[in-house]
Amino acid sequence: MKVRGLRWAIAAAALTLLVIFPQVVTKPFPRHVMITIFLYAMLAQAWNILAGYCGQISLGHAVFFGTGAYTSTLLARQLGFSPWGGMLAGAVAAVLLSQCIGYPVFRLRGHYFAIATIAVGEIIGTIMINWDWAGGARGIFVPIKRTDSWLNFQFHDSKQNYYYISLALLLLALWVTRSVERSRLGYYLRAIREDQDAAASLGVPVARYKQRAMAVSAGLTALGGTFYAQYILFIDPESVLPLSLSILICLIAVLGGVGTLWGPLIGAAILVPLGEATRIYLGGTGKAIDLLVYGFLIMVISVVQPGGIMALAQRGRRRTD
């Protein structure tokens, strides 16, 4: 009980610091790095629900990110929708899409499932490149609303509000994961990851629960997509639907520790600044170098500690006990 109290105190202190951060740090760049960390942490967390807890490795999650970004942006452009409504619509669209994708793809197990998700991602990316009404390969701008307002979900003077929105999204993802973890859903997902046949023999409807994990994961990912669109104010298939995004989301969670509550956040807190730093210090040609660094890190992690940093931390704790 004491340990639990301490843990809550640390979490509360960390949260307070994060809330105060933009009041103290007013420069745009550090704020941008923090926003990026929150965004990627929440995306990796959403991925983690399907891949970490349920064991279904998706390498096509950019599809749901893109669904969120495109749904809200297209609704705003073509129908004058509020981005908040668009965000909700994007999540609903991603959930529906995930169920359509899941139905055929979940018939595959293991590596074949991962490969199929890559294929689906590439198909949808290609469709969007060739769909002129949705901007095609040129992409589309989010309609600019000049006065900053919460209603418009656009802030041109300062990144502060984007910071708080991304933090809120991350907290939402953490809360959803915690709730899943503690409910029957969480137990069933982990049982499916460990052994599908044993799970089925105990009455777990395996296909239905995989679909549920996919729905939760896709819906959360789409929220991140809409946030990205409102933050950058421009989207194209290259930025919101690439395979590299799907892989990055996966790398962050793997680095931090899959199937754990804090792993994705830890992974993002390390990989995002690392990416930004290599880009700054290694200059314009650095685009591939940050990927080289990621690749190297993943190799180290898979050799030294496949459970990620969370497993490393747990091992350390056991030693000190």
Add this chain to the structure above:
Amino acid sequence: MLDVRGVTKRFGGIVANNDISFQVGAGELVGVIGPNGAGKSTLFDVLTGFQTADAGEVLLDGRAVTRLRPDQISRLGVARTFQKLKPFTHMTVLENVMVGAFQKTADPARARREALEALERVGLADKAEAHARVLSTGQRKRLELARALATRPRLLLLDEVTGGVDLRSIPGLVALVRELNTAGTALVVIEHNMGVIMDISRRIVALHLGEVIADGPPAAVGRDPRVVEAYLGRAYVR
């Protein structure tokens, strides 16, 4: 309650189960014996929906379950253990059993209580917080049994529950199986340990090369020349 009618299961050219028929009444305890490769585990797979029979029907309380999925059959009150154990290795012993208990309740606190009860029954309560991967084979067998029990089955299929278990644990397991049966659970038990199976079963079904070669009281089946021949060869038939 269980009525197996002419079940045939082929894998390519191999007929694993050939026209198998037998019944299990409510509260009965039936042993299934047969040498390796007789088709015992395949029969369990067909009964629990992991394999679909090529011919024949499996009826549960008069209802055909031949084409149902494993989870649907489980929800009709049929639980099983696997010969090749399938623990959820990265979950604790308690969490393993809770997955079973969640079949009858969505409330984690209640599932936890019922899982602890099931662990108590198989004598594994002291390991509740341990990870399943650190258990010995015997403990894993008991874990699998607890997990099946937590679903509160009416019919329990046990695939070699004493195999690989150290000798000291066998009497406890046998007593547990008896106790379950006394409490009204029907059981079908695959077992290689003849002492155990002859002792606990009221009826024995003997399989050989995918066919039922004997079905009756243990004493009669044990003396049946075809059973002796299947196990030991023709030279021992007197």
